[in-house]
Amino acid sequence: MTGNDEMSAAAWRARVDKVLKGADFDRALVSRTVEGVDILPLYSKAIGAARAVRAQPGRWTVTQRVDHPDAASANALAKADLEGGASALTLAFAGSAGARGFGVAADRLGDVLEGVAFDVVSLSLEHPPFAYEGAIDALSDLATRRGYDIGRLLIDCGVDPIGDMARTGTKPAGAPVGPALGEVLRQLRGRGFASPVFRADGRIHHEAGSSDAQELAGVLASALSYLRGLEASGFSLEEASGAISFLLVADADEFMTVAKFRALRRLWREVEAACGLGASPIQIAAETAWRMTTRRDPWVNLLRATTAAFSAAIGGADAITVLPFTAPLGLADAFARRMARNTQIVLSEESNLWRVADPAAGAGGFEALTNALVEQAWSLLQTIERAGGLPSMLESGAWQAAIAEKRKERAQLISRRKLPLTGTTEFPNLAEQPVEPLMPAPAVPGSAAEPDFPPLGSFRLAEPVERLRDRAEDFEKATQHPVAIFLATLGEPPAFTAREGFARGLFEAGGVRAVVAGEVINSPQALAAAFRASGAKSACLCSSDATYALPAGDATHVGDTLAEQAARTLKNTGCVFLALAGRPGDREAAYREAGVDAFIYAGLDVVAFLNDAHACMGLPIERD
Structure with a gap:
């Protein structure tokens, strides 16, 4: 601050104190986020703050999920998405967490992707726990038969053994970051896959009830474990870093979501610096939050998703997936999918959000929130590292307990209507007309096997109400x-x-x-x-x-x-x-x-x- 700025701040505070007439400044004007971060009523311009921009300048990638269990229907919906403005597809295979009881079959992948040009469409894969080989093999064979050079295709393979551990409470046969990790990368690179192979996924933490700082710490801990495991398998740190992509959840809390995406780029730079690596762009995908969706008055999900997508775009996400507003009710139809992709297209093409790189840079409030998240997440990452890494913390149950505590705090805020859910806890409509999905959400069966440790569950905030x-x-x-x-x-x-x-x-x-x-x-x-x-x-x-x-x-x-x-x-x-x-x-x-x-x-x-x-x-x- 300059001297004049200090005088202006002092004069402003003097006037505020006069209006407050002795009332406590913090109680009257300082609010606190669910994450425990103080929000001040006034911030000065931030000078010299680090920028957080997309890996590739310009438009973010509009992604749509492909999860219809019938191959022909999945193909028709996917082509409608691509013709309607989407530029990437996420293939949610049957048995994957994101498929929510639906999902495409790997052995019908040719039918699902019939007429889809691999060389102009990005693909992202979501697998059943610890079972990625079938889908990757099927996609590799299909691309080869169609004459594509796999090395030139944008395919995020989505291998995430630590995430699978967390979801299932199961320890894989081998160490999740041991020699098998390097063998996976070596085989896929040998077959031509040049894009990221491993994904550090924040959804499992967020759906279990984590805070934003815990989600960041979980993502960083997974990526760091993959980085360390690949280096031990003979890969250079540069090669290992390039094999990892990131996925964060975009929530309806605009300010915290923007800060979270900006914070991840800064945090990964800290990891790179600690490893002796130069700063390099990382791929961060966003998906709108499952836990914020509601079955009651689901039209409000459109508003929540719009805020979340806007926030992810402002925060610098490279690719964004908007969940259809009927997702908690079941399989989305063509209309719900169109609304999901058009949410992004309007933000990008009509609001022109993509034209400004890191629009939050220099804004004192956003920089303060970003700094707070960076500090909290880094401290949590150090705690995880002292415990031996995220796999060890999962096996001990300590990570699950920490997230459960945050989930309990948030549930109390919702139960006391201090964190409102429009259409559910606030302004419920008992006369609302039902919204019918293509297929109702099935009861997802639990695992018959006894878990080795408590799994991280998936919860929506509205469920108790x-x-x-x-x-x-x-x-x-x-x-x-x-x-x-x-x-x-x-x-x-x-x-x-x-x-x-x-x-x-x-x-x-x-x-x-x-x-x-x-x-x-x-x-x-x-x-x-x-x-x-x-x-x-x-x-x-x-x-x-x-x-x-x-x-x-x-x-x-x-x-x-x-x-x-x-x-x-x-x-x-x-x-x-x-x-x-x-x-x-x-x-x-x-x-x-x-x-x-x-x-x-x-x-x-x-x-x-x-x-x-x-x-x-x-x-x-x-x-x-």
């Missing part, structure tokens, strides 16, 4: 009776409107339909009549604290407030479960004596509360 909705809908279908709650609005609309809206959103997130009287309730008799007319067996009092505390008219219990009178009226009319919107304060005992069973308020554990509410309403539930 979606299960509540599913349970309520199943109960309604079985009983032909709606799961509903009557919102007993006390006083005039200005008093109850805010809490009525809050209660409606909270209960409907769990599939409980909110019913209101539609008129001002001005007596116990009117309240009882409105409750009976609603058809509900449960109710929630909604109004302001001041209205709750008003003395009851014609109280049968001396000293009753309006809220207590209303509670007694509803209980006497047959209400089996009664909630009150708002914190009870020092009236809790009186409210409970009058019949209130529970209280709802901002910061409540919504999932736990709705589980209890379902039980009180007679829904069969499963306890952990």
